[in-house]
Amino acid sequence: MSIDWAALGQVFGVTLVVTVGIVGLFTVGIAGTSRKAGQEGAAAAVAAPAAGARAGALAAFGLCAVAVAYGIYLIVAG
Numbered sequence: 001m002s003i004d005w006a007a008l009g010q011v012f013g014v015t016l017v018v019t020v021g022i023v024g025l026f027t028v029g030i031a032g033t034s035r036k037a038g039q040e041g042a043a044a045a046v047a048a049p050a051a052g053a054r055a056g057a058l059a060a061f062g063l064c065a066v067a068v069a070y071g072i073y074l075i076v077a078g
Contacts, residue, residue, distance in 0.1 A: 022067050025060045032057025 032053045035046045049057070 018067075022064055025067075026064050029057040029060035029064065032060065 033049060035048060
């Protein structure tokens, strides 16, 4: 039995990059939907995120869902 170390390293590298990318994308989505405190301090009203931030967050969550669906497709089809 022989192990192809180059192929194993390539799989490890791609997996690491894709995992960090998806987690980063999900983090952008969470940050885009979070509420922001006003400038006056803790007693100030909490403002809802802007429409652009919410749209970007939804796009980030959508890309995460597409990546998960593609992964499930690869598992089932393979």
